[in-house]
Every structure is written in structure tokens, then in C-alpha cells.
Amino acid sequence: MSNRRRDTRIRIEAELAATKAELERANRALALNALAGAIAHELSQPLTAVALNGLAALRHLGGGGCEVAALRESLQHIVSDADRARGIIANFRASAAGLAARLETVDIADVVVEALGILDGELRGAAILVDNRVAAGLPPVTGDRLRLRQLFLNLVTNAVQALSGVLDRPRRLTISAEARDGRLVVGVCDNGPGLDPAVASRIFEAGISGRPDGLGLGLFLCRTIVQDHGGEIAVAAQSRETLFHVALPVPASGA
Ligand SMILES: Nc1ncnc2c1ncn2[C@@H]1O[C@H](COP(=O)(O)OP(=O)(O)OP(=O)(O)O)[C@@H](O)[C@H]1O
Ligand SMILES: [Mg+2]
Structure with a gap:
């Protein structure tokens, strides 16, 4: 091989290695961005709830006569929301450390009730009529309970946001579930405005949002x-x- 051809090959190999390293860096940055976005998305609800309950507790204290029962309730909410945030972080740490998800037998009816309970303040605040039709006794699924709860938290949060613009009719959220062909099919339905055509076909993609302050991650x-x-x-x-x-x-x- 001539010197010139060898030099060219060495140069091309060096360029290829540099491009590969650059791509790997970009991939790592993308993965980190996605992870940071996911953590921000999942932690924002419990942290907001902690702050709101902290304010409520201060109000109970400041009202002259201290309302002990109301104060206790706010503090209990703070403890359970902080606990939930801790669980979310523990889950992310476990998956970053490459640990397999903790699989359990999960009753979806329980998970739906939990998610609705966590978002009770938001649902009441927006005067949304909740019709939870998920019956007891459906076959359980196998999965990661916290992540399945997060799934319904995200869907119900979106419904609350969509319904906040509805002013001409009662706001409704209906959740139903049925076992069909070896699967459990859960429906989460709201009577909001429907989907914005600008985002409708891509809403499951990361970064696609129809809301000015949305991350498009839910x-x-x-x-x-x-x-x-x-x-x-x-x-x-x-x-x-x-x-x-x-x-x-x-x-x-369970089928
Ligand atoms: N129930 C719904 N009714 C109407 N539009 C919805 C509903 N759920 C989702 N969308 C549309 O899909 C878009 C994407 O939802 P997604 O949850 O992924 O992101 P986001 O809510 O905009 O932001 P975030 O990352 O904070 O959840 C929303 O911005 C909204 O335009
Ligand atoms: Mg969302």
C-alpha cells in the first residue's frame, strides 16, 4: 500500500472514530435529557401537593385557634406525598442501576382508585364529576405497581387540564375496564374539547404538546x-x- 493511501485510510478511520464518539455523546445527552424530563414530569405533582398542603397547614396554625384535626390531615398528606416522591426516585434509581422492575400482581381497580385519590384535589378544584366504573373482581395483571399508577396519573392529569377549558357543560371523567381476549382493557374518557388536530397523530411522541406550558412527556x-x-x-x-x-x-x- 502506498504511503498516500495509508495516510488517507488512517485519516478516514480517525474521522469515523471521531464521528462515532460524537454520536455516542449526542445519544448520551439525549438519554439524559429524556431521563431528566421524565423525573421532572413525575415529581412535579407530588412536590406541588407538598407545597399546597404545607401552605394549608400554615393557614390552620395562623388562624388564631389552631385547628388540630385539619392540621393533622394536611401533615398526613405531606408525609404521603413526600413518600410518593421518594418512591418515584427509588424507582428511577433502580432502573438507572439496571435492576429489573419489581413485578407484582396488580389489581387495576386499586391502582385507579389510588390515582383518583392522589388527584382528588385537582378533580374537585376543577369541579369534575368522576364516574369510576372499574369493578372489583377483574383479573389482575402482572407489573410494576408504581409505574402503572403513574400511567393513570398522567392520563387523568391530562383530562383535568383538557376539561379546565370546558365552561358550557358539566365536566365529566369516566373510567371503565373489562377483560377481553386475554387482556384487560381500561378506558379513560373525558368530555373535553377532543384532540387538537395539530398534535393528534403524534401525541405519544416525546416533546409533542398542545399546551403552552406542556413538556409533551406525559x-x-x-x-x-x-x-x-x-x-x-x-x-x-x-x-x-x-x-x-x-x-x-x-x-x-388470571384470564
Ligand atoms: N384528555 C385529553 N384531551 C385533549 N387533549 C389531550 C388529552 N390528553 C392529551 N392531550 C393532548 O396531547 C398533548 C400531549 O400530552 P402529554 O401528556 O404527552 O403532554 P402535555 O400534557 O402537553 O405535557 P406534560 O409533559 O406536562 O404531560 C397535550 O398537550 C394535549 O394537546
Ligand atoms: Mg400531560
Whole structure:
């Protein structure tokens, strides 16, 4: 091989190595951005709840006569929301450390009740009529309970935000579930404005938001959670209705 050809090959190899290193750096930066976004997204609700309950506790203290029962309730909320934030961080740490998700037998009816309980303040604040039709006795699924709860927290939070603009009719949120063909299909439906056509076909992608202050991560995280559980998520919307369907596989013994 001539000296010139060898030099050219060495130069091309060096350029290729540099490009590869650059791509790896960009990939790592993207992964870190996605992780930071996911942590910010999941922690913002419990932290907001802690701050609101802290303010409520201070109000109870400052009201002259201290309302002990109300104060205790606010403090209990603070402890459980802080605990929830700790659980979220522990989950992220475990997955960053490469530990497999903790799989449990999960009753979706319980998870839905938990998510609605956590968002009770937001739902009441927006005067949303909640119709939880998820019956007891449905077959359980196998999964990571905290992540499944996060899935419903994200869907219900979106519904609350969508319904906040509804002024001409009662605001409704309906959650239902049924076992069908070896899967548990859960529907989360609101009578908000339907989907913004500008984002409708891409709402499960990261960074796609129809709200000025949205990160566009909630549904991306929902889809990741559902897919990690071997399931599927879909949306159907029309004016005055948005319906999300989550289908999760039911283990053979529970079908
Ligand atoms: N129930 C709903 N009704 C109407 N539009 C919805 C509903 N759920 C989601 N969307 C639309 O899909 C977009 C993406 O939702 P997603 O949860 O991924 O992000 P986001 O809510 O904008 O921001 P965040 O990252 O804070 O959740 C929303 O901005 C909104 O335009
Ligand atoms: Mg959202």
C-alpha cells in the first residue's frame, strides 16, 4: 500500500472514530435529557401537593385557634406525598442501576382508585364529576405497581387540564375496564374539547404538546409504561370527547 493511501485510510478511520464518539455523546445527552424530563414530569405533582398542603397547614396554625384535626390531615398528606416522591426516585434509581422492575400482581381497580385519590384535589378544584366504573373482581395483571399508577396519573392529569377549558357543560371523567381476549382493557374518557388536530397523530411522541406550558412527556411516558408491560395504548377522539384505551395482558391463570 502506498504511503498516500495509508495516510488517507488512517485519516478516514480517525474521522469515523471521531464521528462515532460524537454520536455516542449526542445519544448520551439525549438519554439524559429524556431521563431528566421524565423525573421532572413525575415529581412535579407530588412536590406541588407538598407545597399546597404545607401552605394549608400554615393557614390552620395562623388562624388564631389552631385547628388540630385539619392540621393533622394536611401533615398526613405531606408525609404521603413526600413518600410518593421518594418512591418515584427509588424507582428511577433502580432502573438507572439496571435492576429489573419489581413485578407484582396488580389489581387495576386499586391502582385507579389510588390515582383518583392522589388527584382528588385537582378533580374537585376543577369541579369534575368522576364516574369510576372499574369493578372489583377483574383479573389482575402482572407489573410494576408504581409505574402503572403513574400511567393513570398522567392520563387523568391530562383530562383535568383538557376539561379546565370546558365552561358550557358539566365536566365529566369516566373510567371503565373489562377483560377481553386475554387482556384487560381500561378506558379513560373525558368530555373535553377532543384532540387538537395539530398534535393528534403524534401525541405519544416525546416533546409533542398542545399546551403552552406542556413538556409533551406525559403520553410518551404512558406509552413506554404500557409497552414495557407488553400492552398497547390508543386514543380515539371527537369534538367533546377524548377516550384513551389501555390494553394490558392478563397472565393465563388470571384470564
Ligand atoms: N384528555 C385529553 N384531551 C385533549 N387533549 C389531550 C388529552 N390528553 C392529551 N392531550 C393532548 O396531547 C398533548 C400531549 O400530552 P402529554 O401528556 O404527552 O403532554 P402535555 O400534557 O402537553 O405535557 P406534560 O409533559 O406536562 O404531560 C397535550 O398537550 C394535549 O394537546
Ligand atoms: Mg400531560
